[in-house]
Amino acid sequence: MDYELLCTQVLGIVRLTGNFIRKESMSFDSSKVEFKGLNDLVSYVDKQAERILVDNLSELLPESGFITEEQTINKQGEVYNWIIDPLDGTTNFIHGIPTYSVSVALYANDEPVIGVVYEINRGEMFYAYKGGAAYLNNKVIQVSTRTAVADTLLATGFPYYDFEKQAQYMALFTELMRSCHGLRRIGSAAVDLAYVACGRFDAFFEYNLNAWDVAAGAFIIQQAGGKVMNFSGGAEFIETRELLATNSRIDAELLGFIRNHFKA
Template identity: 45%
Template structure:
């Protein structure tokens, strides 16, 4: 395993200690609303602080792009992209589907990444050119080749609702053309599940870079395909992502593109 990933894993486990301790006292948490349906707690902030402390101790010259504390050192060649608790709404309801996501990008391209599920103790990792792993076991996307046999993941719009009609069109058609659709509520884990074959495809509109930087790298290293809605690699910029096994991706993307409309970024 690359030394950078070892440091990221140390940071993720440090944050998991904070999260797991708080998960036993959810009723005592102070919950703030950043925007409608977008919440933050002192756990998010404490977990992020723990992650950043570990990363900066090891790599003090690297930039940071983190969900709660924002961006620093953006002109650095290397930037850590951090979501300390993806699935905060799940967490504050005691719904056991949330994760820590950490990626290191070089000139804007993810090179190393992890998604850690502290509930199940599942550590998904990937390095560019080095493959993707779940708890040190090599993982691959599923062998599904037909959309009609595919289990898809997605995320419903919950902050900005300009795209609801387009999304409902996608959902309506894909519900009929797939084996099923799931919306667990933590995009980082959804993408990791595509990488390990638990989901055969995924799409979502309006994500942030920290939601997907690690997960998209995992899918690529696990043999899958990832793009934005235009079929290009600008998902970290547009916030729109489509992913899946090579065959499922090829059938999924055109359906989503048909509902893109003028309101969605490419």
């Protein structure tokens, strides 16, 4: 499989989807919002964007399966499976906050081979493919080179429906606020991960994320020289729904902070 060529084709599909989302944002009617669960919002834009992705990606690899947030399709591929978030940052989109993205990953035999995150309003296309580097709009990107948490800018996400670990999380925030340049919460995990890949953030951590939130961004970080792990330092960040992504230079120090509050 020529993953570079396939990735180029995926970029066109993702850009098409992003153009649809951008157009709809100009006249979006918030009364059309639906609730999947507590603070878990969805709109016709999410659903239609997913249909665009599924229909076009299916043409690229007819034998492929899909893992999708809005469950447009239920199909498991023997080798290839797409992991899709058609609109990561739906709450931002609904409220008119201009940070949201399209996230698409391709797995082959349970290993990532393509990752694409398109930050729509800035027109920034982050991507990587097996055998290549990581890119932002055709330019090679790499993670930051900072070696101490004290010198870093970190990103995270806040609990919004599962508050079981809220106390531990807030205690961790308090400690990190005193130990780094700052904490940011953008509202799109895919964008957070892309920003780690290009060195804007030095690390990102969050729990209760789904595969479609992180699969593409995590692969881009790895191809950019970073590391992705769970809160115990293991590789099973999708299975455990705990994710720490770093520039590979501060992971040990950050794991120390996390372990103070989240016991393995």
